[in-house]
Amino acid sequence: MAVADAQFPPPKVLTYPASAPPSLITQGAEGRLYKTTHLVPGRPCALKYRPPKPYRHPTLDARLTKARISSEAKVLERCWREGVPVPAVYAMDPAAGWMMMEWIEGIPVRVGINEWLGERPEDGAEISSSSQETDQTPLVDLMKRIGTAIGALHKTGVVHGDLTTSNMMLRPTRGGQVDGCAGDEDKARVVEGDVVLIDFGLATQSMADEDRAVDLYVLERAFASTHPRAEKLFAAVLQSYKETFKKAPSVLIKLEDVRMRGRKRSMLG
Amino acid sequence: MALERLDLEHLPAACQVYAAFFRDVSNAEFLHAQLLSRNGEFEYAFIDASSVISRLHLLSAIYSAVNVLLDGALRTPNVHSEIVVSLNTNNNIADAYRRWGITPGKTKDLIVVKVVAPPSGAQEEPPTPIQTQQAIWDHLTQHVQGIPKPLTDAELARAIDWPKVRKYYRLNGVPALERVADEQERWRQSERLAIMGMALRGL
CATH class of the missing domain: 3.30.200.20 (Phosphorylase Kinase; domain 1)
Known part of the structure; x- marks a missing residue:
């Protein structure tokens, strides 16, 4: 037992x-x-x-x-x-x-990204979306799917409260992949699938830009420490977030403020 | 015998659940009257099949009602009425009886559920005389005038009244359903939403 x-x-x-x-x-x-x-x-x-x-x-x-x-x-x-x-x-x-x-099948996004990064030849070196455009496409795609999921979440008036790549699952797509780009197929598989957000234990219902920006900030920080080598790709998350969520621009402006001062609001009051 | 024994996950072994499905029931008035008069021999959950989406949907209601029974927190006379109330998404008991219970003149297709549980608390009524699967089935066939059918999703699908179900479970205009094109998938999603609505009853 x-x-x-x-x-x-x-x-x-x-x-x-x-x-x-x-x-x-x-x-x-x-x-x-x-x-x-x-x-x-x-x-x-x-x-x-x-x-x-x-x-x-x-x-x-x-x-x-x-x-x-x-x-x-x-x-x-x-x-x-x-x-x-x-x-x-x-x-x-x-x-x-x-x-x-x-029960969500699949692996946490954190595991998928790390497996993808682990296969990179130049260990320790930071990667960027510009230098190896073609190579990183599957990972950038995943980032976009993450941004879309968060955009949809915020649109409903919910903030997650604990966004990390461990609190997202990569659920295998039903029916499997259609396009056949051989060679890279196996490698790409680790970052394939639908992004499903999990663990809403700290979630709250909020429409405030501040809360939404903090949500993004928490993910940004978590991402940078969990996947330092892919830090530059985080921009793709914000990009697709902006494309999914109409009110994203004001949230992203707020995100600048939050970056300056940290997650906690000023302690003046 | 069309009385099926249901083995639900995470229920005590001493707790037995039986269910049967009858189509074209002609004596709903009589059965309804037995419930109203609290006839101890008719301790069943009589559920109008037109507002049940699937087997899983039904099992969810049974599971939740038996859990309430085990907690000794029944809010209706017995576990059978609790099953009917569990199908509702709010706490209105009269509403639940009207929507999911047997209704004279309206109910044609009937799901019957019988829970045989060991008397646990003092508030339990004395155990009903009929206990074994065969005895329950004999009693049912004797009193329910209808055509026994297997309790399957396919059979339930023939009895369902979608407009009613959509109204009861607030499925109209739900984005999660509207973007689904495949009918089978849509049915699955509706089932999920109904089960979710029941789980969140009263919240």
């Missing part, structure tokens, strides 16, 4: 029999993510569980857990209805602190 770990007792909902034992995928500061099944054996799902915090007053703890699960589900539903690529919500019990979501 993968979950019968005494250190991490699974939520009650996972103690009942299922076709396959749930497996703990990851553990965050606030919650845990299990892979399990929804209703029928052939329907994989992700179960996010926020265990009770012993250091909090029980009443407050229950209220916070419930509010956070509910707000995450609400944001996901809103995004999903609007066609933003996010996992669908399957079932939830906010009082018990769990939510089942669609």
